[in-house]
Amino acid sequence: GNSVTQMEGPVTLSEEAFLTINCTYTATGYPSLFWYVQYPGEGLQLLLKATKADDKGSNKGFEATYRKETTSFHLEKGSVQVSDSAVYFCALTLQGGSEKLVFGKGTKLTVNP
Amino acid sequence: DSGVTQTPKHLITATGQRVTLRCSPRSGDLSVYWYQQSLDQGLQFLIQYYNGEERAKGNILERFSAQQFPDLHSELNLSSLELGDSALYFCASSLQPSSYNEQFFGPGTRLTVL
Numbered sequence: 542g543n544s545v546t547q548m549e550g551p552v553t554l555s556e557e558a559f560l561t562i563n564c565t566y567t568a569t570g571y572p573s574l575f576w577y578v579q580y581p582g583e584g585l586q587l588l589l590k591a592t593k594a595d596d597k598g599s600n601k602g603f604e605a606t607y608r609k610e611t612t613s614f615h616l617e618k619g620s621v622q623v624s625d626s627a628v629y630f631c632a633l634t635l636q637g638g639s640e641k642l643v644f645g646k647g648t649k650l651t652v653n654p
Numbered sequence: 655d656s657g658v659t660q661t662p663k664h665l666i667t668a669t670g671q672r673v674t675l676r677c678s679p680r681s682g683d684l685s686v687y688w689y690q691q692s693l694d695q696g697l698q699f700l701i702q703y704y705n706g707e708e709r710a711k712g713n714i715l716e717r718f719s720a721q722q723f724p725d726l727h728s729e730l731n732l733s734s735l736e737l738g739d740s741a742l743y744f745c746a747s748s749l750q751p752s753s754y755n756e757q758f759f760g761p762g763t764r765l766t767v768l
Contacts, residue, residue, distance in 0.1 A: 573753045584656060584744055584759035592754050630697065634753035639710040641687065641699035642746075642757060 543568050545631050547645035554621055554652050562616040562648045564605075564631035572633040574598075574607055574614040575642065579628045588616075588629070592636070621652045657681065658760035660745050666766045672733040675763045679726055679747030685709070686728040687748075687757060688720060692741040703728055704751050735767045 548563040566572060573592040577585040589598030594609035603618045614631060631645040657680035667673055679686050688700040699712035703722035714720075717735075722728045732739060742764050746757040 575756075577759075582761075584658070584761045585746075586656070586759070587756045590754075590756065636753045639702070640685070640748070640751045640753050640755070640757075641702060641710055641712055642689070642697075643699070644697040646696045 543572070543633065543635060543643050545633055545643055545645035547629075547631050547648050550628075550647070551649040551651060554650070556623055556652055556654050557620045558652075560616070560618040560621045560625075560650070562629055562631075562650070564614045564616065564645060566612050566614065566631075566633050568612075568633060568635060570635045570637060572635055574605070575632045575634075576603070576605055576614070576616050577630045577632060577642075577644075579630065579647070581627070585630065621650070623652050623654055626650055626652045656758040656760065658745060658747050658758050660743075660760035660763050662763060663761065664764050664766075666768065667735060668768055669735055669737060671735050671767075672731065673735065673765065675730040675732070675743055675745075675765075677728045677730070677745030677747075677760060679728070679745075680758050683747035683749050683758070684726065685748045685751045686722055686726070687746040688714075688728070688730050689744045689746065690741045691744060691762070695741075697744075700730070702751070709751060732765070737767050740765055740767045 576588040589600040591598040591607035632642045659678045700714040702710040748755045
């Protein structure tokens, strides 16, 4: 089946530290890949996406590269801020299939000043 | 603000009861999705509607049903509620059903079954 595996959290970092959240996927077809972010008490917001191999999605200093050979879509940011504290979800949809999002379990990030 | 609205924000009810959750998609969006977020199952897709018709079904229990009305708002009906149905229910919408398109999420309805 189709699934997404994220690194277990929670992750706690100091401000300006480097962030990596690992994400790997299993898909029966060709997936589009997404990172969503959920701030406390809010719904999910799209952070970035990539729809084909070697594409890099980027937004607000966050980046992730679609790696077909390693079936991965790791999220990175060079210098995190306190305002980045949230839960991050890696997700996929299957191209040519249902548009439903298949989510990983989420990784909670806390950034301390 | 994503433009997707959900009501009510919180719902507390008893086992065996029936509730209705409401979702209004972003203006112009034709596709509506429902997801359930729980501590043990994570975020799971329930059902999708496109322009009033059911388009895809996920892990939705038979006690749950949904519909999308001509004005494109959607309702999720949960009946014979059990303790395990306590969760956060999200609605999302997109312009067209496409695996490339972003889905815009509402703030969710937190359901507590006592």
